[in-house]
Amino acid sequence: MNGASQKLSSVRRDWRERDVRVVLAALIIAVATVATIALFANQLQHTLVSSASSFLAADRQLEAENGRPVPTEWRAEARSRGLQTARMVQFSTMVFGGEQFQLVSVKAVDDDYPLRGEIEFQPALGAPRTMTSGGPAPGEVWLNPRLLKLLEVEVGDTIDVGERTLEVSGLLIREPDGGFNMTALAPRIMMHHEDVAATGVIQDGSRVEYVNLFAGDEPALERFYSWLEPRLEPGHEWESIRDGEALSESLARAERFLLLGGSLAVLLAAVAVAVASRQYAIGQRDTVALLKTLGVSSRAIGKLYLSRLALWGLVGIIGGLVVALPLFWMLANLVSEALDRAVDIHFDVSALTPAVLTxxxxxxxxxxxxxxxxxxxxxxRVLRSQPGEAGTRAWLDVLIAVIAVFGLVYLYAREVSLVLALLGGLAALMGTLALLGWGLVSSLKHMSGGGNAWRLALIGLYRHRRASMSQIAVFAMTLMLATTLILVRSSLLADWQAQLPESTPNHFLINIAPEAVDDVRAFLEARDLPLDTLYPMVRGRLTEINDQPVRQAVSKDAKVNALNRELNLTWMDDLPADNRIVDGQWFEEDQTQGVSIESELADKLGVKVGDTLTFTIGSDQVSEPITSIRTVQWDSMKPNFYMAFPPGGGLEGMPATWITSFYLEGDEKSDLNSFARQFPTISVLELDHIIERIQSIVKQVAQAIEAILALILAAALVVMAAVVSATLQDRQREGALLRTLGGRRSLLVRSTMLEFALLGLFAGILGVVAAEAAVWALQYRMFEGEFRWHWNLVIPVPLISAMVLALLGRSQLKPVLNVSPMLLLRRLE
Amino acid sequence: MIEKTNLAQGATTAMLRVENLSHRVDLGNDTLTILQGVNLEIKRSESVAIVGRSGSGKTTLLGLLAGLDTPTEGVVHLDGARISELSEDKRAQLRAQRVGFVFQSFQLLPALTALENVMLPLELGGHKEPAARARELLSRVGLGERLTHTPRQLSGGEQQRVAIARAFAADPIVLFADEPTGNLDNHTGQAISDLLMTLNREQGTTLVMVTHDELLAARCERQFHIEAGVLTEPASLQRAQEEPVQ
Structure with a gap:
């Protein structure tokens, strides 16, 4: 008996059955999609963490802004815990090159720098750029290329940094951690850590930033931080990758998009498998009846089909992985191209779990x-079909299935809001579908036959109303899932586009003295450089909340970096365009009281509108009530502030410098030199390399997202084809009969195409409505965008769906049209 | 496994005995009586035809005799076993060992080849060399060259031959045939019935055939008529058992 079961469930025999092929195709596509997405998301995460790590040149940075080096035993402790460490010192000073001198921002690094990422280096002007994994040797210095002109030196000449003379041995194009740092001043030079003491530049009270770099595995880093945290003093800042880096938000959204895509793939797979296997089960009833007649017991039949399912699962999983692996490899290479460096393929076997589970x-x-x-x-049944066979407890099955699949989506994405949004969309879909079904039945009830294609199509819809309804449900669900993904992808891409448009400000001007503001404005206007708003900046520390010291007011568990350092405070008239008030009110005209706080910081501090914040600015104290809480677009590459005061408010009379940002094309760099000559004390922060890099990453990630979307749309098409072909035999038999009874071929073609077009149209409308509902729910929670009705999809989706289905329907008729009806009827017996 | 030899207890033992068989179907607010008070005895190796019009209850009777269904009332003995009182699985076991079927609509599995269709009951019965036996049977029915064809690639007559080969594959002691020529033209039908009768005689199988074709029925040793669920054995037809039709 066992041998027979095995033979019966051989893949070869199964493969001959169309419905099995559909189930297997659905499974393979599902496993392939989910596995590709999971692997890719993992790879992306890995690459971006390492790529973002290179933004710090490490996994973590400890900065000391208090003018004292970080205690050496802290580094020893880190090394004893298996972490790598490196040191650097940053300060500003004047350097001399022959006749010229210039304020520069010095970065002195030891031999271990950088722990992550590489330095882009050019041996001489015009020579090819190379990536290198270490800084200059002792006695040497690398300059920002702009400095060659400013100092009138060449590679090979020497410059004086304080009392130390260093040889210019190359040009510093890009440092991995050349990120956004307000204290970075002036054009950069890089020298060796050992030479710092000999310069004599660093004195007590000099403004110096000592930075320790750490790299290692995540748990070790976490444990080290737990050890370190109680030892940190004010002025110490522990930075990790995810803190406010420009990329992280965009990439978090890309990751969420991938999760959403994967979840939809899970749902689509479930729908495809459900449709195909139901069809298969219906088709198997005769076989089962025959097997029973031949003496196979119910139990053995149960076992037989269970072993078949297991076999299919195996084939689906193996087939899916065979498809997924090359796809994943392709996508990983895409990322590697974007980053312009070889990405080590991060193949995480555990990422395959969701695919197998699916x-x-x-x-x-x-x-x-x-x-x-x-x-x-x-x-x-072998003798005649039996009454009551159709009666099933289907609703219970559906309930179990829905719970299972949404459980799976949750396991996969770990986002309750995602599951709820999709469930909500499906509920909207089913509700509308029920209404539509009722409308269809009541409006078509009185329609009677006729020779016209429209009437035949409508009668067809009515007579197959059960099948029509379930087909519409599946099509609509498929369209809903695909449309949701298209909508989310579009808004994601639009957001990225909006966030870093072509002329994103890529240079910051910092330290503009109040009296220089007008001259700076004039300088930039004369060169037609678009200037963003100029913001005043006052450095101050948040010291009290509601007259309680912050250290007591804020629980120690809340790791609030902003408390460990001076904040940049500003005043402004108008709310910046990309900020949004989430509580309270923006300053009225003439209002001088109050402060507006950034919403995430407000959450971390646990403060609300009405609470009083006290800042220490130099020797002064300023207390203001919170009057509004606002969101800030940290990744906008514009000056952003945690705290904003009204003009003439609490910051009135405080020592301020001004800050602004502007966009400069690559070939206008020489303007920077004129600027530096005219305004030697103003620091120019060059972010063009970083922005280019972000833009290129975003572009490639967007391409990967498009690829995944294509994969899912293909899956959707397979589902639809599976459903259409589920009724293949009935349709062909009807077509053959119609032709036998004298129906013309053209009538048959038109009525069938119309019937399917109507199905597609209804399904399209429902799908779009449900997708809008799901996107509405998703948009705010997951992607933080505004919801609007997407007319660009509301109209085309139903039309395209009608067209595709009409064509699918037409393709099914092919055998009916080209063969004599007699032959066909015999074949279909 | 119940040994076949145990069951042949003397020549008088009936292969099939039906006592007071009735079958009704519940239609919700009404009850439909399909068979009423049927009594019947069929001897070993006998060939019997049950003739009746569509809807007379003959197919239901066949299903009950073969243990495909259980009657509302009455008892069916098949080869000494009270199959009407056995569980579905016990009946399945009995069918696997002793019963063969030929259907009007052939009932071949569309995904299997002719050979695989014939092998099916052999595999289920744990036969040692199912392929060899199936090949031999297909040659017997004249399809030795069509082993790898699927039902779709065969004509109606050929499909029925495969079905007959399958029916005899497991050496049944009783063969049930439901309108075996019902879907075939006269000529093919004639050939199929010849084949069926010949094989039946050679194997010494008990044959129970349901048909509305009086000529086919006449080739059996005994004929019964069924009308509105009531079975009768017309005396006029009983002479047929003396002179088999060629």
């Missing part, structure tokens, strides 16, 4: 129930 859950939650019921097919 196959198993789809099979057992969706395919098993109809197949399990095969055990109950009466043997008598």
């Amino acid at each position: 196959a198993v859950v789809s099979l057992f939650a969706f395919a098993y129930p109809p197949i399990r019921r095969l055990r109950d097919v009466p043997a008598m």
Whole structure:
């Protein structure tokens, strides 16, 4: 008996059955999509963490802004815990090159710098740029290329940094951690850590930033931080990758998009498997009846089909992985191209779990129930079909299946809001579908036959109303999932585009003295350089909340970096365009009281509108009530502030410098030199390399997202084809009959195409409505965008769906049209 | 496994005995009586035809005799076993060992080749060399060259031959045939019935055939008529058992 079961469930025999092929195709696509997305998301995460790590040149940075070096025993402790460490010192000073002198920002690094990422270096002007993994040797210095002109030196000449003379041995193009740092001043030079003491520049009270770099595995870093945290003093700042880096937000959204895509792939797979296996089960009833007649017991039949399911699962998983791996490899290479460096393929086997689970859950939650019921097919069916066979407890199966698949989506994405949004969209879909079904039945009830294609199509819809409704449900669901993904992708891409448009400010001017503001404005206007708003900047520390010292007011567990350092405070008239008030009110005209706080910081500090914040600025104290809480677009590459005061408010009379940003094209760099000559004390922060890099990463990630979208749309098409072909035999038999009874071919073609077009149209409308509902729910929670009705999809989706289905319907008729009706009827017997 | 030899207890033992068989179907607010008070005894190796019009209850009777279904009332003994009182699985076991079927609509599995279809009951019965036996049977029915064809690639007559080969594959002691020529033209039908009768005689199988074709029925040793669920054995037809039709 066992041998027979095995033979019966051989893949070769199964493969001959169309419905099995559909189930297997659905499974393979599902596993392939979910596995590709999971692997890619993992790779992306890994690459971006390492790529973002290189923004710090390490996994963590400890900065000391208090003018004292970081205690050496802290580094020793880190090394004893298996972490790598490196040191650097940053300060500003005048350097001399022959006749010229210039304020520069010095970065002195030791031999271990950088721990992550590489330095882009050019041996001489015009020579090819190379990536190198270490800084200059002792006695040497690398200059920002702009400095060659400013100092009138060449590579090979020497410059004086304080009392130390260093040889210019190359040009510093890009440092991995050349990120956004307000204290970075003036053009950069890089020298060796050992030479710092000999310069004599660093004196007590000099403004110096000592930075220690750490790299290692995540748990070790976490444990080291737990050890370190109680030892940190004010002025110490522990920085990790995810803190406010420009990329992280965009990439977090890309990751969420991938999760959403993966979840939708899970749902689509489940739908495809459900449809195909139900069809398969219906088709198997005769076989089961025959097997029973031949003496196979119900139990053995149950076992037989269970082993078939297991076999399919195996084939689906293996087939899916065979498809997924090259796809993943392709996508990973895309990222590698974007980053312009070889990305080590991060193949995480555990990322395959959701794919395998998807196959198993789809099979057992969706395919098993109809197949399990095969055990109950009466043997008598071989002689004639039996009454009551159609009666099922289908709703229970559906309930179990829905719970299983949404459980799976949750396991996969770990986002309750995602699951709820998709469930909500589906509920909206089912509700509208019920209404539509009722409308269809009541409006078509009185329609009677006729020779016209429209009437035939409508009668067809009515007579197959059960099948029509379930087909519409599946099509609509598929369209909803695909449309949701298209909508989210569009808004994601638009957001990125909006966030870093072509002329994103890529240079910051810092330290503009109040009296220089007008001259700076004039300088930039004369060169037609678009200037962003100029903001005043006052450095101050948040010391009290509601008259309680912050250290007491804020729980120690809340790791608030902003408390460890001076904040940049500003005043402004108008709310910046990309900020949004989430509580309270923006300053009225003439209002001088109050402060507006950034919403995430407000959350971390646990403060609300009405609470009083006290800042220490130099020797002064300023207390103001919070009057509004606002969101800030940290990744906008514009000056952003945690705290904003009204003009003439609490910051009135405080020592301020001004800050602004502007966009400069690559070939206008020489303007920077004129600027530096005219305004030697103003620091220019060059972010053009970083922005280019972000833009290129975003572009490639966007391409990957498009690829995944294409994969999912293909899956959707397979589902639709599966559903259409599920009724293949009935349609062909009807077509053959119609032709036998004298129906013309053209009538048959037109009525069938119309019927399917109507199905597609209804499904399209429903799908779009449900997708809008789901996107509405998703948009705010997951992607933080504004919801609007997407007319660009509301109209085309139903039309395209009508067209695609009409063509799918037409393709099914092919055998009916080209073969004599007699032959066809015989074949279909 | 119940040994076949145990069951042949003397020549008088009936292969099939039906006592007071009735079958009704519940239609919700009404009850439909399909069979009423049927009594019947069929001897070992006998060939019997049950003739009746569509809807007379003959197919239901066949299903009950073969243990595909259980009657509302009455008892069916098949080869000494009270199959009407056995569980579905016990009946399945009995069918696997002793019963063969030929259907009007052939009932071949569309995904399997002719050979695989014939091998099916052999595999289920744990036969040692199912392929060899199936090949031999297909040659017997004249399809030795069509082993790898699927039902779709065969004509109706050929499909029925595969079905007959399958029916005899497991050496059944009783063969049930439901309108075996019902879907075939006269000529093919004739050939199929010849094949069926010949094989039946050679194997010494008990044959129970349901048909509305009086000529086919006449080739059996005994004929019964069924009308509105009531079975009768017309005396006029009983002579047929003396002179088999060629």
